[in-house]
Amino acid sequence: MHTSARNQVRPKDHNARRARVLRRYHGVCYWCGSGGASHVDHVHEVADGGTYAEDNMRPIHKDCHREKTSAARRARAAGKPLRITLRD
Numbered sequence: 701m702h703t704s705a706r707n708q709v710r711p712k713d714h715n716a717r718r719a720r721v722l723r724r725y726h727g728v729c730y731w732c733g734s735g736g737a738s739h740v741d742h743v744h745e746v747a748d749g750g751t752y753a754e755d756n757m758r759p760i761h762k763d764c765h766r767e768k769t770s771a772a773r774r775a776r777a778a779g780k781p782l783r784i785t786l787r788d
């Protein structure tokens with residue numbers, strides 16, 4: 701996967717960030733709105749220029765993550781990268 705220079709590298713404390721994000725949002729999946737999420741997603745895909753910053757990270761279910769990733773891939777292939785507006 702190509703990562704632009706602007707786009708940093710995966711931070712060393714990524715696992716700690718994931719844990720903080722899960723706690724902060726009480727495991728509520730930003731994709732479907734239900735609780736019990738254990739994965740963390742980069743809302744604005746890193747492949748689309750998103751960052752590894754915590755404000756770009758939200759809890760997501762494993763299945764929702766798969767769905768979102770494929771939606772982002774399709775959007776990217778169509779030349780219209782996915783843009784998601786967060787309310788918080």
Ligand SMILES: [Zn+2]
Pocket residue numbers: 729730731732733734737760761764
């Ligand atoms: Zn979900």
